[in-house]
Amino acid sequence: MKQSQFFVKTLKEWPSDEENASTRYLLRAGFIDKNSSGVYSFLPMGLRVLEKINKVIREEMNALGASELLMPALISKKYWRATDRWDTEVLYKVKDSSGQEYGLAFTHEEVLTPILKKFISSFRDLPVSFYQIQTKFRDEPRARAGLLRTKEFVMKDLYSFHIDEKDLDLFYWKTADAYKNIFKRLGLEAMVVEAGGGGFTKEYTHEFQVLTEAGEDEIFYCESCDFAQNKEITQAKEGGKCPKCSKGKIKKENGIEVGNIFKLGTRFSDAAGLAYKDKKGQTKPVVMGSYGMGPSRIMGALAETNRNEKGLIWPKESSPFRVHLVELEGGHSQAVEVYETLNEAGIEVLYDDRENVSAGEKLTDADLLGIVWRAVASSRTLAENKIELKARNNGESSMVGLETLLKHVK
Amino acid sequence: MKQSQFFVKTLKEWPSDEENASTRYLLRAGFIDKNSSGVYSFLPMGLRVLEKINKVIREEMNALGASELLMPALISKKYWRATDRWDTEVLYKVKDSSGQEYGLAFTHEEVLTPILKKFISSFRDLPVSFYQIQTKFRDEPRARAGLLRTKEFVMKDLYSFHIDEKDLDLFYWKTADAYKNIFKRLGLEAMVVEAGGGGFTKEYTHEFQVLTEAGEDEIFYCESCDFAQNKEITQAKEGGKCPKCSKGKIKKENGIEVGNIFKLGTRFSDAAGLAYKDKKGQTKPVVMGSYGMGPSRIMGALAETNRNEKGLIWPKESSPFRVHLVELEGGHSQAVEVYETLNEAGIEVLYDDRENVSAGEKLTDADLLGIVWRAVASSRTLAENKIELKARNNGESSMVGLETLLKHVK
Numbered sequence: 001m002k003q004s005q006f007f008v009k010t011l012k013e014w015p016s017d018e019e020n021a022s023t024r025y026l027l028r029a030g031f032i033d034k035n036s037s038g039v040y041s042f043l044p045m046g047l048r049v050l051e052k053i054n055k056v057i058r059e060e061m062n063a064l065g066a067s068e069l070l071m072p073a074l075i076s077k078k079y080w081r082a083t084d085r086w087d088t089e090v091l092y093k094v095k096d097s098s099g100q101e102y103g104l105a106f107t108h109e110e111v112l113t114p115i116l117k118k119f120i121s122s123f124r125d126l127p128v129s130f131y132q133i134q135t136k137f138r139d140e141p142r143a144r145a146g147l148l149r150t151k152e153f154v155m156k157d158l159y160s161f162h163i164d165e166k167d168l169d170l171f172y173w174k175t176a177d178a179y180k181n182i183f184k185r186l187g188l189e190a191m192v193v194e195a196g197g198g199g200f201t202k203e204y205t206h207e208f209q210v211l212t213e214a215g216e217d218e219i220f221y222c223e224s225c226d227f228a229q230n231k232e233i234t235q236a237k238e239g240g241k242c243p244k245c246s247k248g249k250i251k252k253e254n255g256i257e258v259g260n261i262f263k264l265g266t267r268f269s270d271a272a273g274l275a276y277k278d279k280k281g282q283t284k285p286v287v288m289g290s291y292g293m294g295p296s297r298i299m300g301a302l303a304e305t306n307r308n309e310k311g312l313i314w315p316k317e318s319s320p321f322r323v324h325l326v327e328l329e330g331g332h333s334q335a336v337e338v339y340e341t342l343n344e345a346g347i348e349v350l351y352d353d354r355e356n357v358s359a360g361e362k363l364t365d366a367d368l369l370g371i372v373w374r375a376v377a378s379s380r381t382l383a384e385n386k387i388e389l390k391a392r393n394n395g396e397s398s399m400v401g402l403e404t405l406l407k408h409v410k
Numbered sequence: 411m412k413q414s415q416f417f418v419k420t421l422k423e424w425p426s427d428e429e430n431a432s433t434r435y436l437l438r439a440g441f442i443d444k445n446s447s448g449v450y451s452f453l454p455m456g457l458r459v460l461e462k463i464n465k466v467i468r469e470e471m472n473a474l475g476a477s478e479l480l481m482p483a484l485i486s487k488k489y490w491r492a493t494d495r496w497d498t499e500v501l502y503k504v505k506d507s508s509g510q511e512y513g514l515a516f517t518h519e520e521v522l523t524p525i526l527k528k529f530i531s532s533f534r535d536l537p538v539s540f541y542q543i544q545t546k547f548r549d550e551p552r553a554r555a556g557l558l559r560t561k562e563f564v565m566k567d568l569y570s571f572h573i574d575e576k577d578l579d580l581f582y583w584k585t586a587d588a589y590k591n592i593f594k595r596l597g598l599e600a601m602v603v604e605a606g607g608g609g610f611t612k613e614y615t616h617e618f619q620v621l622t623e624a625g626e627d628e629i630f631y632c633e634s635c636d637f638a639q640n641k642e643i644t645q646a647k648e649g650g651k652c653p654k655c656s657k658g659k660i661k662k663e664n665g666i667e668v669g670n671i672f673k674l675g676t677r678f679s680d681a682a683g684l685a686y687k688d689k690k691g692q693t694k695p696v697v698m699g700s701y702g703m704g705p706s707r708i709m710g711a712l713a714e715t716n717r718n719e720k721g722l723i724w725p726k727e728s729s730p731f732r733v734h735l736v737e738l739e740g741g742h743s744q745a746v747e748v749y750e751t752l753n754e755a756g757i758e759v760l761y762d763d764r765e766n767v768s769a770g771e772k773l774t775d776a777d778l779l780g781i782v783w784r785a786v787a788s789s790r791t792l793a794e795n796k797i798e799l800k801a802r803n804n805g806e807s808s809m810v811g812l813e814t815l816l817k818h819v820k
Contacts, residue, residue, distance in 0.1 A: 005475055007540065009529040011529075033528070035481075035485065035489075036485075036486040036488075036510075037510075039482045039485075039486070041480065041482060041521060042479060044477040044479050047479050065415055067454040068457055069453050070451065071445075071451045071452075072449045072450065072562045073545060073562060074449050074562045075445065075449075076445065076446040078446075079445075091507070092504045093504065094502045094503070094514070096501075096502070096549045096550075096561065097501070097549050098551055100446075118443070119421075119440070135483060137483075139506045139507050141507055141508055151484055151506065152482045152483060
């Protein structure tokens with residue numbers, strides 16, 4: 001993609017009306033725009049990152065055997081009434097001209113269970129699982145952490161349906177593994193943390209937390225074993241002994257919750273009358289799980305944990321492009337050759353072909369944008385018949401031929 | 411994709427609570443589900459069609475040079491006030507717990523012009539264009555035409571920004587051509603129809619109308635030339651002489667509006683103060699256009715115009731899969747071979763590998779689903795060492811070898 005033909009614009013100044021540091025980076029680099037407190041647009045470069053994140057999520061959800069669908073946001077009051085959530089949990093309510101009331105969906109159990117009721121009747125129809133990547137709305141009084149806590153956000157929600165608790169348990173831990181794969185591929189270190197069941201289950205549920213100062217949750221974890229709990233449920237104390245391994249010390253850090261997994265049991269299938277006939281012909285309630293993940297919050301967490309004073313540093317699978325090709329004076333013919341070679345090899349490249357822009361401005365922009373690899377073509381590199389290739393994460397650069405460049409960036 | 415691992419379920423009966431015929435087909439085939447009047451979910455097969463439509467739209471928008479972004483739905487009252495649309499046009503209003511008011515966006519001029527104000531200052535920055543594929547909300551009292559008229563729907567909206575009317579005009583007609591390409595590729599015949607400017611422009615705007623009885627608009631067009639106008643603006647009379655060519659007779663038919671293109675002039679750039687400096691350094695307002703298209707309504711229009719008594723008939727580029735491979739008794743080894751061959755060739759195939767389902771049920775389902783090509787493997791086809799390949803649109807079938815099959819479905 002040529003920069004002259006794709007909207008890639010950075011701001012000259014750091015935005016002043018944003019408390020969260022990583023969000024200032026995303027704003028400055030032109031990845032997002034703030035519409036109002038807690039409400040953002042994804043500009044073309046930011047949307048590319050969001051789509052990279054979504055791609056990885058889709059691949060791992062499909063590998064779980066889940067089918068993708070898309071449910072609406074405008075959910076009629078009657079569905080929320082049926083599960084007793086209209087008065088207690090629905091946050092944005094709207095009324096149409098005919099007087100019908102709707103709640104903007106922040107979760108979709110109320111929509112999906114009635115759908116399944118139409119299609120499922122036997123143990124042969126189970127297990128089955130569905131996910132969507134869809135816009136959600138939450139009334140968020142604390143909307144001051146940029147992309148980390150917004151009123152409108154992109155969410156992946158997965159729902160699974162089983163014959164019994166045992167089958168749910170199997171799927172639950174398979175999903176935990178899929179979540180780990182997703183975060184690893186995207187370049188995020190996420191810790192599995194025990195959390196409370198919110199009235200649905202007496203067992204622990206699990207959150208995936210990215211430890212960083214900007215996070216708004218508090219996590220207590222053992223420095224030696226895998227014990228980790230959130231503040232709401234833990235009895236562990238900072239500096240105390242780990243209750244699990246009895247050896248390690250307990251540490252406390254802030255975390256960004258990027259995902260959670262949750263056993264729902266029969267709470268929603270009971271409300272919707274979602275049941276199946278087992279092998280003996282007996283009617284039993286379907287057992288459910290739900291599993292959330294926030295692609296737009298993941299983008300914020302990535303920006304939070306991958307940047308330096310010069311700008312963003314995208315990991316490979318979440319980078320908006322694989323290569324940022326920067327043409328400086330005298331480098332045109334070489335740049336065109338690199339551009340065509342990368343395109344032919346199917347490697348996504350952003351080509352800074354802008355005229356009348358100084359070398360300094362181009363390189364500053366490249367650092368702000370933070371694409372994983374930067375390739376520079378100039379009169380100097382032309383003279384050597386090589387390209388200057390630089391990794392954005394460690395800043396190491398070397399002069400390489402076209403074939404070596406291809407090998408590196410693949 | 412194996413049918414045993416992907417959610418493909420049809421209903422045994424035609425739904426009784428839906429007036430619009432094509433929507434009954436989509437419901438019966440399990441492509442969509444009705445949540446409430448005018449609010450639908452896209453089930454996995456339906457979402458695949460929607461994504462095929464979106465893919466074609468994206469390709470043609472990118473070819474225009476437009477950059478994709480994603481804007482929010484929750485738009486603060488202050489933006490609607492600035493353009494005087496809060497009281498007259500915003501239909502769904504929500505209030506958060508802090509008393510802030512928002513309008514659910516049905517269009518995005520109010521969001522995009524303030525963004526561009528941050529990034530655009532010179533004639534060198536223009537022209538530029540942006541599109542998104544995003545969920546829109548409209549208070550729709552007449553929500554009884556299924557997918558053709560909904561309260562929540564998927565929309566592609568494109569906005570363009572120019573130095574003057576002349577440049578806008580060029581882009582306007584380029585976009586009209588892109589629209590024609592999109593509808594042609596998707597298998598929709600859409601007529602370009604003149605319409606009114608809704609107070610924004612004295613010139614005609616243009617709608618893209620699919621002529622069919624189920625449409626809710628009325629179109630007057632000439633049987634000989636390309637004259638076509640909607641009911642609101644026309645002075646032509648059914649059966650009368652065409653005012654343009656003076657030869658043809660005027661016909662009247664119902665139409666489904668699947669797209670529209672619109673010159674906005676400086677209405678929104680004036681309100682947002684979006685201006686640029688021209689070559690002489692003079693400040694001038696940016697001239698805008700906006701261009702809508704409804705992917706979910708297109709899906710409805712496709713279903714309306716492509717079906718027979720047995721079910722849906724998807725055109726090639728909008729079909730959820732390219733091939734529906736149906737395994738009947740004795741056809742297992744052959745089906746597996748076809749499945750692997752198609753997958754290797756990168757051809758999307760839905761493989762009905764269900765056990766304990768009768769041949770009749772499988773073939774009835776295949777007709778309901780309406781995938782463009784159907785391939786049947788059975789003991790009979792095995793004996794001939796050929797596959798039965800049938801085109802869903804004309805019902806013609808032939809016995810073909812694997813290579814011929816590949817050639818046909820590519």
